[in-house]
Amino acid sequence: MPDPALRSGPGRVLVAVYAIFAVAATARSAVQLGTRFGDAPVAYLLSAVAAVVYVVATAALARGGRRLALAAVLIELTGVLVVGTASIVVPQEFPDATVWSFYGAGYGFVPLVLPPLGLLWLRRTARTASSR
Amino acid sequence: MIPVLPVVVAVVTTLAGGWALVLSVRDRPAGRQLLTLLGVLAVVEVALLVQTVAGLVALAGTDRPVHGVTFAGYLFGAVLVLPIGAWWAVTERSRWGPAVLAVACLTVPVLVLRLDQLWAGHA
Numbered sequence: 361m362p363d364p365a366l367r368s369g370p371g372r373v374l375v376a377v378y379a380i381f382a383v384a385a386t387a388r389s390a391v392q393l394g395t396r397f398g399d400a401p402v403a404y405l406l407s408a409v410a411a412v413v414y415v416v417a418t419a420a421l422a423r424g425g426r427r428l429a430l431a432a433v434l435i436e437l438t439g440v441l442v443v444g445t446a447s448i449v450v451p452q453e454f455p456d457a458t459v460w461s462f463y464g465a466g467y468g469f470v471p472l473v474l475p476p477l478g479l480l481w482l483r484r485t486a487r488t489a490s491s492r
Numbered sequence: 493m494i495p496v497l498p499v500v501v502a503v504v505t506t507l508a509g510g511w512a513l514v515l516s517v518r519d520r521p522a523g524r525q526l527l528t529l530l531g532v533l534a535v536v537e538v539a540l541l542v543q544t545v546a547g548l549v550a551l552a553g554t555d556r557p558v559h560g561v562t563f564a565g566y567l568f569g570a571v572l573v574l575p576i577g578a579w580w581a582v583t584e585r586s587r588w589g590p591a592v593l594a595v596a597c598l599t600v601p602v603l604v605l606r607l608d609q610l611w612a613g614h615a
Contacts, residue, residue, distance in 0.1 A: 372589065372591070373588055375580070391559075
């Protein structure tokens with residue numbers, strides 16, 4: 361059931377930041393896949409996954425799709441932790457940066473901070489929704 | 493590319509972002525200050541439009557090693573951030589509206605400074 365509370369108040373800012381990352385990751389991934397896919401296929405496919413996750417998270421939060429938003433944010437959290445670790449352990453697979461490499465250091469670590477904030481926000485709005 | 497313009501835009505939008513944050517913290521979602529801020533951002537938007545046109549013209553006529561698709565992407569991104577951000581901000585009637593505006597404002601310097609780097613030949 362759509363919950364407009366997700367896009368109100370602090371959620372407004374969350375959607376804005378998610379939207380910026382959705383556009384940035386999608387554009388970056390499109391350029392990477394379109395112009396030099398062979399250079400680093402693993403990194404570029406993960407870039408594309410990150411882009412899809414951000415787009416889904418943005419849309420779900422903005423439209424109030426609580427379950428879809430939760431799924432996207434959980435995948436995002438897993439992604440940034442796994443890819444962040446992998447970019448340190450097997451750097452040869454990541455010759456070019458993705459949004460999630462080095463835990464999003466190239467983006468001021470916002471990709472690492474965003475999923476916990478998303479989870480907190482989903483939990484907080486769930487509480488007010490059930491107490492209404 | 494127009495020299496100096498990216499730096500001016502970056503400075504003004506950083507200050508505007510700080511101002512929007514102050515409005516958010518002091519809980520002033522609407523009023524004359526917000527309208528003034530939106531007016532300033534409208535002027536910045538005109539500068540960004542000029543920059544995009546100039547950037548595309550310069551890109552078409554340059555033999556520098558600039559990555560064209562990426563450069564054009566940043567040009568269009570820089571033009572879209574403020575209008576979309578302003579719409580998303582004014583449709584929120586709480587202190588979080590100006591906070592959204594701050595996010596949009598602070599995204600602009602990142603984009604225009606990156607544009608400058610791309611133009612200088614750094615991929």
